[in-house]
Amino acid sequence: MHRSIHSYPLRFFHSAVTGQLLCAVSIVFMLQANIGTSPWNVLKQGLSSASGMSFGAIDVFLNVVIILTAVLLGERIGFGSLFCVFLPGPVIDFILRRELIPLQSTLPGGLLFLGIGMELMGLSTWIYMREELGEGPRDALMVALSRKTGKSAGFCRVFLDGAVVTLGWLLGGQVGIGTIASMFGIGTCIGLTFRAAGIDPKKLHQEDLAKTLANLHPGKKHSRS
Incomplete structure (x- = not known):
């Protein structure tokens, strides 16, 4: 997809602000569901419990x-990758x-919050990936x-999820019905969102840092010659 250099401010905004803000909110909803959370969040809970650091700092x-x-x-990696690293935690x-999002104490409430998350x-x-910034x-x-x-990639995803949820559980992270549901549900929700938007994620071409910088400063592309 060809993009004008003038599109970068909006792309950075959606990738850094809109996408990562929603990401943070989604994680809190899944945590506050209180019925077990996604594998990587189980690991973060366990590390937070073991270290005394906040969940966001561990993130x-x-x-x-x-x-x-x-x-x-x-x-x-691209600028979008760095946004994903540093912005949701705080x-x-x-x-x-x-x-701001209350902890649930019932199964129906937990399932509702898990689904929202x-x-x-x-x-x-979908928001950050469509901007193609990494x-x-x-x-x-x-x-x-x-x-x-x-x-x-599917095998590696399953392997990573299994390893991190086991380690997180051993460190004190919460494993439950929400953990199993999220292992299948998050990927499904991502796929349905892309399908509803009419975008094939396989056709997106994520820019790395060098590509974005070259596009932002086109006059310096051939400075090495």
Whole structure:
């Protein structure tokens, strides 16, 4: 998809602000469902419990570790990847501290909050991915592992989810019906959102940092020659 250089401010806004704000809200909804959360959030809960750090701080720390691992494995990242790393964590902590989304104590309430969280996650993923500014940390790691091992991306996703949920549970993270539901439901919500928007995610071409910088400064593209 050809994009004008003038589209970048709006693309940055949607990727950094709209997409990551919704991502943070979706995570809090799934946490406050209180019936078990998604595999990576189980790990973050466990690390938070073991370290005494806030969930949001753990979110940023773990995302940094994940994205650096992906880069070391040869994956390229973009500005959108960095937005995913650093922006949701502080928003998550703000919402939790202010108790803006209440903790649920019943199964119906928990299921409702889990469903809201998964759909918001699908919406936030569509918003930031359609701007084509780079994939998120977990997707980058999944793709990098797939390339290095020769295994399918689906296999690597299942392997990662299984490993992180086990470690998170051992560290004190909450595993429950919501964990199982989110393992299947989040991907489904993402797929339905893209389908409803008429966008095939396979046809999106995510820009890495170098590509975006070259587009923003076209006069410097050939400065090495």
